[in-house]
Amino acid sequence: MSSLTDRTSAARRRTPLNRSQIAGFWGAWAGWTLDGMDSFIYALVLTPALTELLPRSGYAATPANVGLAGSILFALFLVGWGLSFIWGPLADRFGRTKVLAGTIFTFAIFTGLAATSHNVWELAIYRFIAGVGIGGEWALAGTYVAEAWPEDRRKMGAGYLQTGYYAGFFLAAALNYTIGVHFGWRAMFLTGAVPVVVAILVLLRVKESEKWQKAEERTVRAKPLREILGPTYRRRTWVACILLTIAIVGLWAGAVYEPSAVIQLATKAGMTKNDAIRTASLATGLLSIATILGCLALPPLAERIGRKKTLAIYFVGMAVAIAGSFGWAFYLPNGLAPFIAWLFVLGFFGGNFALFSLWLPEQFETRVRATAFAFCTSFGRFIGAGVNFLLGAAVLHMHTLGVPVALTALAFVAGLFVIPFAPETKGEVLPQ
Template identity: 75%
Template sequence: MQSNVLTAADRPARTPLNRNQITGFWAAWFGWTLDGMDSIIYALVLVPALTELLPKSGFTATPAHIGLAGSILFALFLVGWGLSFIWGPIADRFGRTRVLAATIFGYALFTGLAAMSQNVWELAVFRLLAGVGIGGEWALAGTYVAEAWPEDRRKMGAGYLQTGYYAGFFIAAALNYTVGAHYGWRAMFLCGLVPVVVSIFTLLKVREPERWEKIQDKPVQRSPLRTIFNAEYARRTLVNSVLLTVAIIGLWAGAVYEPAAIIQLALKEGMTHIQAVHMASIGTGILSIGTILGCLALPVMAERIGRKGTLAFYFLGMAVCIALGFGWAFYLPNGLDTFITVLFFLGFFGGNFAMFSLWLPEQYETRVRATAFAFNTSIGRFIGAGVNFLLAAAIASSGTLGTPVAYTALAFLAGIAVIPFAMETRGQALPQ
């Protein structure tokens, strides 16, 4: 009797990657890694930066004022992310790699300039402008990998790419543990200038994907932005925007507020300020490890049970972990260890962002893919910014960080209700 079990030799070989695909991936990955590093630097230095800058801006540096100002500045950062939708149509017209290099250069420059801030207003402007670059990098990197990698490898490529953002969290945590703890928050922002090197490398070394080059001779019927709202694409564009809004609302619970929460818990347990900063770095590192594992697991699960079922699983995990972490562990008498333990699982389910790197390119053709990716991610950031203003007001009025953030878990339950309306693309090739 013959066995139906395939041996390793029987399994079809994966398509080998050529030099440009490998070089392009690492350029996109390092850009996304340093994007993540720049994003989380603000969360890690939030307390010391605002403690110094608020008095210079005419405000006392109370926990309530720090929470309020921190939420407003992050909301402005999200507005910058939202404005990054401009990169999509530019990339569909002029190419993925050149525009990708421009986004990396932009967020690196304005993150470095944030080190020169003399008051909260200057810091807010620099974070707004950095957000424009940071928001565009994801859309361009995700589009590039989807188009450049062969069909049998691009799904895992999306998962590999998304690990970069959270590897950036880990790098930022390590920098905060060393550079930030000893040289202060301004030195941390100066570290954000490093991606300039990646942008130059991307511009000089990486060629455009063949998919994009093949469509350049075809006549353009209408603008990409109008196309993603035609009869074919309107529903999926709306649903994708809602789902990304949900994911972004949960972002500050898992990333932006966890360092501040850890610092508060550590100080309450009698640690010094430097020890509390170290604990925030450790907690961010643990969150990052969990998220990297979640990003790697997601493509495998998405191929087995489908895109919609996998995203529902990750959204449910986010809802549970946010509620447990900020609504329960944060208020335990000695809750620091419990809170950090929950962070690992919160990080794993935070890998839901890898789904969009995999899923969004599958729903749009090449001539509008970057525009669709950028628009879907950006509209969620605008709405997320508005929700963050409400969250800031709730933190200020209640005088506590935990409960208002815990309520963001409800957004993921709403997202689960929207998922059935999304487009399932498991088993389908990337559209030309």
């Protein structure tokens, strides 16, 4: 009884956050939310945008061409995400907040410009550069919150931060349900320019983390990339890269094709085009809410049973949910309701990304932390780009999206054999 009382009183005595830490968190969270919104806008407007732009580019807007072009453009977007590695060394050299603002500014401007596209080539260029900006936001936001928040609060801070990305999915679905249906895909891309305001606020209102300032004062200028690939960090760097690659492949296979799958199932059920689009938006909203719940449930679980066991549970959940939704429910005669029900499970275990926001900063020292975070996430995005291209080709060849997406469940099964090679950091403080 006394130990329970001690834990309760310790929870009540958590270190209070100062104004800069609160402002910094909300700036990072808002950037990550709008980042998620921006990423998912493309999945929601893919079909109408390419239906209009393909004929202007000399190609017929057949379902097969729309699917193939969509996969190629998304692969380019993920390559841009991969190239976002450049932000990590910049943040280790010049500070977290300035470079974080730069990432938000980049993806906002080029998402807005996508609304002006006259053909698929222009859209591809704008989405590629937006991807470079979007890809850097997670690494810098996660690094900043880990360093700026007190040790007794940063674990939940990682969970809170990760909810932003999926709140962005929900926001994109809400915008598509209202603006997208009535004003079209160009208006949707224009809403993606809003984060410019957040970038300015981050730059003006948020102070650098004390950990980075202290590390900067005592650090002889080193080469962080060489260090994270050197003997000290090599193993944990590559293990983290593999685990993040699996998470990214699963997330994008499920999330990117989810609206298309729902639209197909809704149309099959006899809904009109607009009703099918609205149903896809509602399904995306459900997926987002479930993922937010998964993000919030993860940090307490990771503190209780450890990082590695928690990731294993979430990976098993992802494998089962992907197979159940795309491999089974998608092919039922009346599969719309079962598919949407499975999306809730898929969303909850998609919260596995919150673990990386918590776990990656614990594995690297301050002087190389942003570089390591950016490198590990970027590596996964390059592989994810290739897998996405193969998925598009498989969908085109098999004339169905269910089976190809369902096969990505195997990546999570493989991930269970990689997790034991990662370091367990439960109970350890953030390295200086």
